[in-house]
Amino acid sequence: MRWRTRLTVVAAVLATMVVIPAASTANVVRVENGVLRGVEAADYRLFQAIPYAAAPVGELRWRSPQPPGDWSGVRDATRPGARCAQLASQQGNQGSTAEDCLFLNVTVPRGGTSGKPVFVWLHGGGFTEEAGSDYDARRLAVSGDVVVVTVNYRLGIFGLLAYPGLAGSGGFALADQQAALRWVRRNIARFGGDPGNVTLAGESAGGKSVCGHLSSPTAAGLFERVILMSAPCTGTVPAGAMFPGLPSFPQWMPTAEREPDGKRVANELGCVDITCLRRLSTRELLTKHHEFISPTFGNAVLPRDPAASIATGQVHKVPVLSGITKDEMSYTATVFYDLAGKPITSAQYESLVGTAFGDTKTLVAQRYPLTRFASPSQAWAAITTDVVFACPTARRNRDLGAWSYEFAEPSPPVPGLTFPPGAPHASDLPYLFPGYEQPRNTLSQRMIEYWARFAHTGSVPWPRYPTTASLTSGHPARVDLAATHQCEFWDTVGQVRR
Known part of the structure; x- marks a missing residue:
């Protein structure tokens, strides 16, 4: 814990001692930043909207994820957290203007031994939509006897903006995901999970993210195996093949090639620098949300092309389950x-x-x-x-x-x-x-x-x-x-x- 004074520590502990019921604590878990109260059912426990990083707002917009703050008392973890900022779609996706959204959810099967395998899920949605809470993990957790973690991460222009001179340019979504994996390493044992037995899984954009982490040096030691579901993470997409009118593109592009697009988008929004962009409203930025729909390589989280890394074997040596529909x-x-x-x-x-x-x-x-x-x-x-x-x-x-x-x-x-x-x-x-x-x-x-x-x-x-x-x-x-x-x-x- 990062308490500044001994008095603060004592006050927080006393507060939690008062509010935690003595009769039933199965739905109450203390993590590194405070105490959570989730949902307790006959065969599972569910904890939602757990912050794994600080809200990426203000000066933290387009910065690497920072540690979350501590809280006093018992935090309500019975309801989903905010979805990261995204647009509503004709296919039924729910829009959001929230940037305070770096939450994860933990579903824990009841019974059996502690030290259960951990299944971390990265959602799809083309890096522009969806949320971890869209996925009901209770059946997977109970039937599979695994602790399931579903994750929110920054999307679209908020998570993938490439801009000249911006530290972390093009890689904030992947950095968020790695911050969530580090949170799992530090905290999942408190839910009965084994921090040394983590499977990282994802579908579509989530699966492409997993390909990125396979080749990311900063992901070393964060997972023991991976599952790639419908993950388009190698090859070149022919013109018009993914969406009507879309030009041909490689699955991964260098950050330097995308940064001029960030400069162009800033100009279109009336800005000449990143400071101005940080002052814009979420709604203003959402007008350019789909300008950035994939992580880039050539930054701290992804220094090299994942497709080339996979082809040459320069990846973390873990078991892989991989497929398509x-x-x-x-x-x-x-x-x-x-x-x-x-x-x-x-x-x-x-x-x-x-x-x-x-x-x-x-x-x-x-x-x-x-x-x-x-x-x-x-x-x-x-x-x-x-x-x-x-x-x-x-x-x-x-x-x-x-x-x-x-x-x-x-x-x-x-x-x-x-x-x-x-x-x-x-x-x-x-x-x-x-x-x-x-x-x-x-x-x-x-x-x-x-x-x-x-x-x-x-x-x-x-x-x-x-x-x-x-x-x-x-x-x-x-x-x-x-x-x-x-x-x-x-x-x-x-x-x-x-």
Whole structure:
């Protein structure tokens, strides 16, 4: 504790002694900054909105996370904390203007021994939306006998701004996540978790973050194993493949290349320096929220390109579980085309392929002929799934010696689609984080069993890559990930790059 005087220490201790009920303390935990009161149920305990860093506001906006302050008395940890500043979306994301948001949540199974494995979850959302509290971890904690920690981190312009001369430029979101992992190391034993047995897991942007931490020197010793779910963290994304109209880009860019964009955004907001930017309101900055949607490398938290680090083995040597959903990009074809009332036409498909693949467009079109698919939208979803997610993941799984999986459970038909959605991006998440009151589902229980087994032992019940487990509600099967997604072809035409 960082108390300044002995009198302050005595006063705080006396205060907590008065308010903690003597009859029941299972829902009361003392952490390094004070005492928490959470929710106590028959088979779990839940503590929410625990500050792991100081509020990044005022002069702390766009600075590395600082230690949280101490509190007196008992802090209420029964409700979710504020979501980090983000915009509401048509897909139902809840907006927020809060910057005091660096909170985490801890779900603890009741019973058994102490020293349980710890499962730290980094949410997805494209680095622009979502929160740790969006994920109900109670079933995973209870059925898997693991302590689950879900984390908020700064998003968009608040977490990823790259600006000339700014210390930590482009990496504040990852720095937040590492601050949360350090908090776990120091405090999780007080919840019955083993600080020396931490699995770091994430999906989409959260999974890409995990790839960053694998190659980050400042993450050394913060986790013992990792899970990468739908993590686009190697390769180059062709033009228009991720979103309509988006130019081609590598998954990781140098900080120096993005800092001019920070200067441009500042000018557009009427500022000539970072001091002025720190004075702007949260709402003003949110108008530029989507200008920054990925961490950069070439800063303190991420000095080198994670894709190159993975390819050359310059990563933390930990067990890896890694995979995708079978039809990742059917989500994009659904949201931006079919459900927007603009299903892709045959002529538009030809144009999209030409824009994305240039001189190799004819080879790509021949490999993915429209006659193989229910509609041009499905054909474009298949191409982009393979080149953006599946083949970079297959290569990464080989380079890391990972245990490989593919979530292949089909989603229900959706009115307005020109094709069956298959297993799109994020369709696996309700199975790993099911609603606590929902009836138990066989596939959900199987996924929780596998993920929890990995947290306990660092392995799963199938061989490492190239074996890939196909996860469906049917009998467990194995697939050839590279063959299923045409990866030899994509290597030949030079589209799957580091």
